[in-house]
Amino acid sequence: MGSESALILFTLSPEAEGRRKSPGLGRPERAADVFAVFLDHLENVCSGLQGVDLLIATPVSSELAKNRRRNILPQRGSNFGDSLRLAIDDAFSLGYRRVVVIGNDSPEISRSYLENAFDALTSSGPRAVLGPAKDGGYALLGLTTPCAEAFESMPWGSSQVAHITQARLVGNGFVVETLSSLEDIDDRRGLTRFLTRSRLGWLAALVRRITNLLHPESTTERSTETKRLEIFLAGWLTLRAPPSTT
Numbered sequence: 001m002g003s004e005s006a007l008i009l010f011t012l013s014p015e016a017e018g019r020r021k022s023p024g025l026g027r028p029e030r031a032a033d034v035f036a037v038f039l040d041h042l043e044n045v046c047s048g049l050q051g052v053d054l055l056i057a058t059p060v061s062s063e064l065a066k067n068r069r070r071n072i073l074p075q076r077g078s079n080f081g082d083s084l085r086l087a088i089d090d091a092f093s094l095g096y097r098r099v100v101v102i103g104n105d106s107p108e109i110s111r112s113y114l115e116n117a118f119d120a121l122t123s124s125g126p127r128a129v130l131g132p133a134k135d136g137g138y139a140l141l142g143l144t145t146p147c148a149e150a151f152e153s154m155p156w157g158s159s160q161v162a163h164i165t166q167a168r169l170v171g172n173g174f175v176v177e178t179l180s181s182l183e184d185i186d187d188r189r190g191l192t193r194f195l196t197r198s199r200l201g202w203l204a205a206l207v208r209r210i211t212n213l214l215h216p217e218s219t220t221e222r223s224t225e226t227k228r229l230e231i232f233l234a235g236w237l238t239l240r241a242p243p244s245t246t
Contacts, residue, residue, distance in 0.1 A: 035105070100141070
């Protein structure tokens with residue numbers, strides 16, 4: 001542990017995420033490709049934070065965990081709420097004093113958004129920060145001490161999650177700061193809204209990635225990067241195309 005602050009990226013592997021959300025995003029393999037791009041993007045955003053350790057919370061049996069040797073925080077628990085709570089508890093047990101957790105489905109999260117979240121946790125006393133999602137859940141949660149009540153019997157997936165979480169935190173003596181709301185990508189409509197609203201930002205990111213392709217470090221890296229760019233652009237164009245009349 002090199003810092004007092006930990007950022008948890010709570011995620012399944014892109015393949016598992018694709019299977020879980022394929023009903024709303026199309027074929028499992030296409031959904032997996034989308035989440036692979038999101039995961040790469042979020043890891044790049046997270047890894048640039050100064051004074052913050054990045055932990056990847058994922059099942060130990062996942063391909064994501066098998067392909068990494070560092071910074072893995074094994075997911076445990078019998079359901080989503082338990083796994084999320086235990087990941088945060090585990091980070092605190094490692095000695096961290098400020099813990100922020102995000103998922104893999106809110107690609108609008110920026111470095112400045114994360115910096116604001118950690119800034120909200122610097123004052124004394126029980127502090128919390130909440131980054132609400134536009135669907136009523138949350139894209140980010142930060143705490144200075146564990147709070148089990150914020151996860152128990154939560155109606156996950158409903159439009160009341162952020163509201164209930166904030167009320168429970170306040171009821172347990174936390175001072176809660178709320179950040180701006182973000183898109184949570186669960187289906188095609190959410191993905192379309194994100195792509196439409198963020199097209200300039202995404203295009204700027206894509207330009208940087210294409211520039212990197214002109215000076216590849218290896219053929220393997222170029223091949224992987226090219227494939228992911230083609231996947232993303234193909235998906236974007238498909239979503240913007242008019243519906244078929246056949």
